[in-house]
Amino acid sequence: MSNRSRALARRETMAGYAFLLPSLIFFVGFVIYPMIQCVYTSFFDSTMGREDIFVGFKNYVDLAKDEIFWGALKNTVVIVIVSVPVTCIFSLWVSSVIYNMKGPACSAFRCIFYLPVVTGSVAVAVVWKWMFNNYYGIFNYVGKGVGLLDKNINWLGDERFALGCIILILLTTSVGQPIVLYVSALNNVDQSLVEAAQVDGANKFQCFWKIKWPQIMPTTLYVLVITTINSFQCFALIQLLTSGGPNHSTDTIMYYIYYSAFKLYKYGYGNAMGVVLAVIIAVLSAVQFKLAKTD
Template identity: 40%
Template sequence: MRKELWGLFFIAPFLLVFLLFEIYPFLDALYLSLFDYGIGTKRFIGLDNYAHLMQDRVFLRSLLNTFGFVIGVVPLSVLFAIFVANTVIHKSAAVASFFRASFYLPIVTSQVVMSIAWLWIYNPVTGVANYGLSLFGAGPVLWLSDSSTALPALIVVVITWIVGQPVILYLAALGNIPPTYFEAASIDGASPWRQFWSITLPLLKPTTLYVIVTSTIGAFQTFVAVQMLTGGGPNYATTTIMYLLYDTAFKYGKLGLASAMGVILAIVISIFSVIQFKFFKTDVEY
């Protein structure tokens, strides 16, 4: 009993913060989603907000955009991080430190500042992106003004923001793999690709699980890039659930409807997280 009390004592600060800033807001949003709640109005309507959202073309479009955003951001960032980490780990300490700092820098930089930089890059007249295309004889592209390119352009932006942390985590995980595993595989005649597929990837599964879950949650909650670069346009092509939630709550004052969006988003994230835990969990130790 004494040991359990000490354990509860040490986790109490985190538990209190978690209950105050995570559980309580979710329960409050769940409660508000049952009301027609706005400035000066609060009327109980049950599940009408959810029924309205299921018939709202803009919300369904934002849901589809969010799924596309997550499917684009998470796999590409994970694969790129594994590639960079596996390449850098074999370099000298100075080179590895340079790449760590280079990829981690966007994480500690303001996303607003990064968005402004990307606005310059995507500028259809003077931007670096179109200048690069012109070197190969291609015409200018309206990166953020064309509904067919706006969402992929945002995916590239967000990947450059979040890929730094996975790179650092994978470098740390690769450094913890005993080199004797690779030496034994080399003696048995395994090629570098076979070693990577049969040794490196399975031992990176715990790190991959953490990276995928946190990246998925972050991608679902992306807001700054949409707000700064496209404003949800053109023609709702980049409107995500988080951006629509912000508009609904703070521009139109429909707090009950926005709370319903938040509850749906929380449920979707939870489902994705459970699936990822089931698929990537492992008992491998090294």
């Protein structure tokens, strides 16, 4: 390579880094630095109005003994176990039905399913809170009208139903993006392979499992990882609808972090939970990547 070519390549590289610099500064200042500070503070007894006190691994030891934390972890795991597979399977099924529709019909369905995603969390919570209201909510009204319920149920105030209600709401706000992604992925499947398989006598399920499924695997991996992370980070619905109640039955790790740090002012303890949550998400994401690569 000539000196002129090297100089040109160097200028282009410098120009590229110059364009990246604002985003890089923002990323380091608002993502990397808070992450490092979170890990650092998790080793301190940190609160407002006094100097931080170094306590080593005490916050993590206290977490292991905290029954509320274990209850929040259990609720979070239940949300993930239910919402992730249901979201992926339902999204793939809907996408398989609508992706062959003509343009306006397919666009209309994608818009309908994606609408809860772009709607504000507060608006969504207000609507669902009205639907679950134990006096005039639509679920009690319909349930009593068709004879399924004998009396009104306090859906969000009963330990038996509260977490299930949260999962139902989370599902309605989680399927929009996967449906849009799956529709695009299915439209990019090589149709010549599908037609060749049909000529050889393959049925619809065989065409999907042997041809379409391997080609949409990258999309499936992305949906699995993003849905898992979003499920682990479920907070807004809890904060707006139940505040962790009744009797901590809807506590999640994210909500308990918020409660410990900003209600009890135990910043070090909350950060320790944040580190544990980050490790859990990282391990599960790595496992999902490994399994998808193996397949």
